[in-house]
Amino acid sequence: MTNSIPEIRDSELMFVIGSNTSEAHPIIAMEMKRARQRGAKLIVADPRKIWMAEHADLHLQLKPGTDVWLLQAMAHVIINENLVDHEFIEKHTDGFDAVVEAVKPYTPEEAEKVTGVPAEDIRTTARQYATTQKAGIYYTLGITEHTHGTDNVYCLANLVLMTGHLGKRSAGMNPLRGQNNVQGANDAGATPIFYPGYQPVTDEAARLKFETAWGVPLSPNNGLNLNVMMKELTKGNIKGMYVMGEDIVISEPNVSQVEMGLNKCEFLVCQEIFHNVTTGYADVVLPATCFAEKDGVFTNTDRRVQRVRKAVNPPGNARADWKILCDVARTAGYPMPNYADPGEVYEEMAQLTPKVAGISHRRLDENIRGLQWPCTDQDDPGTPTMHMDGPAIGTAPFQVVQYRPSAELPDDEFPLVLSTGRTLYHYNAATQTRRDPGTVAKQDQNFIEVNRRDARKLGLNHGELVKIASRRGEIRAQVWISPRVKPGCTWMPMHFAESRANILTNDAGDNVTGTGEYKVCAVRLEKLPSSNGATYSQSEIGHPVLNDKQR
Ligand SMILES: Nc1nc2c(c(=O)[nH]1)N[C@H]1C(S)=C(S)[C@@H](COP(=O)(O)OP(=O)(O)OC[C@H]3O[C@@H](n4cnc5c(=O)[nH]c(N)nc54)[C@H](O)[C@@H]3O)O[C@H]1N2
Numbered sequence: 001m002t003n004s005i006p007e008i009r010d011s012e013l014m015f016v017i018g019s020n021t022s023e024a025h026p027i028i029a030m031e032m033k034r035a036r037q038r039g040a041k042l043i044v045a046d047p048r049k050i051w052m053a054e055h056a057d058l059h060l061q062l063k064p065g066t067d068v069w070l071l072q073a074m075a076h077v078i079i080n081e082n083l084v085d086h087e088f089i090e091k092h093t094d095g096f097d098a099v100v101e102a103v104k105p106y107t108p109e110e111a112e113k114v115t116g117v118p119a120e121d122i123r124t125t126a127r128q129y130a131t132t133q134k135a136g137i138y139y140t141l142g143i144t145e146h147t148h149g150t151d152n153v154y155c156l157a158n159l160v161l162m163t164g165h166l167g168k169r170s171a172g173m174n175p176l177r178g179q180n181n182v183q184g185a186n187d188a189g190a191t192p193i194f195y196p197g198y199q200p201v202t203d204e205a206a207r208l209k210f211e212t213a214w215g216v217p218l219s220p221n222n223g224l225n226l227n228v229m230m231k232e233l234t235k236g237n238i239k240g241m242y243v244m245g246e247d248i249v250i251s252e253p254n255v256s257q258v259e260m261g262l263n264k265c266e267f268l269v270c271q272e273i274f275h276n277v278t279t280g281y282a283d284v285v286l287p288a289t290c291f292a293e294k295d296g297v298f299t300n301t302d303r304r305v306q307r308v309r310k311a312v313n314p315p316g317n318a319r320a321d322w323k324i325l326c327d328v329a330r331t332a333g334y335p336m337p338n339y340a341d342p343g344e345v346y347e348e349m350a351q352l353t354p355k356v357a358g359i360s361h362r363r364l365d366e367n368i369r370g371l372q373w374p375c376t377d378q379d380d381p382g383t384p385t386m387h388m389d390g391p392a393i394g395t396a397p398f399q400v401v402q403y404r405p406s407a408e409l410p411d412d413e414f415p416l417v418l419s420t421g422r423t424l425y426h427y428n429a430a431t432q433t434r435r436d437p438g439t440v441a442k443q444d445q446n447f448i449e450v451n452r453r454d455a456r457k458l459g460l461n462h463g464e465l466v467k468i469a470s471r472r473g474e475i476r477a478q479v480w481i482s483p484r485v486k487p488g489c490t491w492m493p494m495h496f497a498e499s500r501a502n503i504l505t506n507d508a509g510d511n512v513t514g515t516g517e518y519k520v521c522a523v524r525l526e527k528l529p530s531s532n533g534a535t536y537s538q539s540e541i542g543h544p545v546l547n548d549k550q551r
């Protein structure tokens with residue numbers, strides 16, 4: 001996020017796009033509702049009538065995968081009506097003229113044809129966004145989990161830059177991060193292209209710095225992204241894999257291919273706090289401690305580094321992830337330093353990473369609200385709002401984007417669009433939440449949201465089991481006739497191991513990040529003979545997949 005969660009309450013306008021904020025980020029949604037009560041406008045762009053849309057002044061219910069059209073049309077209006085911030089563009093950006101040219105064909109009227117959003121609503125959104133001072137963009141996976149996810153993000157960034165909504169409080173560009181510490185994991189270099197603090201692997205000076213500090217030669221090449229790894233696994237080119245805290249057999253797109261790959265994989269290590277479906281394939285499972293059983297830091301979505309402290313003792317032989325990693329490295333022959341605690345690990349990172357150079361466990365103990373990076377030295381109070389003195393990289397480049405349709409569109413054979421995501425009650429692969437009787441009582445089986453019109457055409461009743469097929473496989477789930485989705489669209493959560501959405505999803509990846517197209521694929525619904533009333537039994541959970549390595 002360029003800005004911070006506490007700034008949300010002072011917003012004047014929130015543009016929430018592709019984010020089911022109240023179910024996936026309920027605390028942030030509460031801040032948004034608070035802002036709303038204090039007079040802020042809320043505009044939601046989402047193919048589904050999510051709860052947030054019910055709070056909104058305007059709901060742009062676009063067709064899945066058409067965001068580029070919507071956002072380019074907004075840019076078209078802002079430019080045509082001269083609502084741009086000329087001074088900001090002049091002083092801080094580069095390449096605006098090319099965008100002016102590129103968005104010319106994206107008229108609101110044409111956009112209406114593609115997106116299904118009335119041209120007048122696009123105009124209203126563009127005008128209000130451009131002319132409101134404290135206007136922030138909030139987005140998540142509805143924007144990124146597409147083969148054109150990066151294009152979507154570029155379009156949003158273009159809007160921020162042309163209106164000068166950067167480096168101001170309660171404005172900016174705010175991707176809401178999914179997991180408690182996914183920001184921290186990325187910051188620490190858990191990506192194939194960066195050392196800690198986004199220092200590029202391909203940057204010679206960065207590489208030399210880390211080679212000197214770690215006393216080993218390092219590869220000058222980027223690693224493989226997850227999407228490419230899974231494809232190489234399926235081809236049998238990846239012989240060994242080390243999976244830490246992920247249930248890839250549930251969460252990767254086109255997951256039957258991943259299962260085939262795991263059957264070929266010669267050596268699989270899972271470092272886990274529970275047995276999940278993927279550990280069923282593992283040669284070795286290393287038991288790790290959960291968040292409440294260890295010390296360290298988490299970095300929140302607004303770049304806020306905070307201390308977490310051990311509250312309970314771990315069970316059995318479970319050990320902190322960092323201790324396991326250190327021992328594996330030592331056993332493999334690398335003389336890992338004898339860190340006394342995670343504070344010393346952080347110290348090393350801070351020494352090598354300018355963005356967090358001023359952060360330490362000691363300082364975090366004194367600052368109970370955490371420190372937000374960039375925080376470059378001991379006296380730096382941290383950075384709640386980024387780019388206050390202009391873009392951190394100097395000049396911010398506009399990006400020219402052209403619409404590309406989703407990789408798989410509905411046709412006669414698979415006539416419906418399926419989008420997937422999450423519900424309030426379960427967490428991702430549900431390894432954790434389906435152990436809790438409370439959440440299971442709220443939601444115990446998979447379902448697919450279908451519009452009444454499509455259900456009637458197919459003769460489907462609310463609550464009956466239906467077969468859902470895509471080009472990649474088929475599953476069963478309960479039909480939910482739902483006003484949330486428009487005709488032609490369906491939606492289901494990703495949480496259910498015995499009815500995996502990812503059997504259906506498309507593994508075509510974004511051309512920059514590789515992120516799979518979880519948000520759009522084509523499916524067919526088939527009525528099952530005498531299916532009424534059939535449900536899954538709880539005993540099936542946890543053992544849904546058999547494979548030739550299971551023992
Ligand atoms: N309860 C709960 N909370 C969670 C999680 C969980 O599993 N359960 N998971 C966490 C994680 S890891 C993450 S990454 C976040 C994700 O948080 P979100 O991204 O908010 O969650 P999703 O349900 O994946 O999808 C977001 C929204 O995108 C919309 N959408 C689908 N297709 C499109 C499209 O083409 N365009 C637009 N504009 N919108 C579209 C969907 O209708 C949905 O409302 O949630 C985090 N929080």
Ligand SMILES: Nc1nc2c(c(=O)[nH]1)N[C@H]1C(S)=C(S)[C@@H](COP(=O)(O)OP(=O)(O)OC[C@H]3O[C@@H](n4cnc5c(=O)[nH]c(N)nc54)[C@H](O)[C@@H]3O)O[C@H]1N2
Pocket residue numbers: 141145178244245246247248250251252253271272273274276288289290291321420421422427428429430431432494501502505518
């Ligand atoms: N169809 C569809 N698929 C999706 C998505 C979607 O929107 N639609 N979203 C994608 C997204 S955004 C995400 S983030 C992924 C999530 O997919 P996964 O990461 O596979 O799902 P989680 O349930 O979050 O898995 C976390 C695992 O980590 C373990 N764990 C928890 N704490 C610790 C710890 O401290 N240490 C260790 N070693 N393990 C721990 C848990 O037991 C669990 O097995 O799914 C992706 N897949």
Ligand SMILES: [Mo]
Pocket residue numbers: 178179
């Ligand atoms: Mo995520």
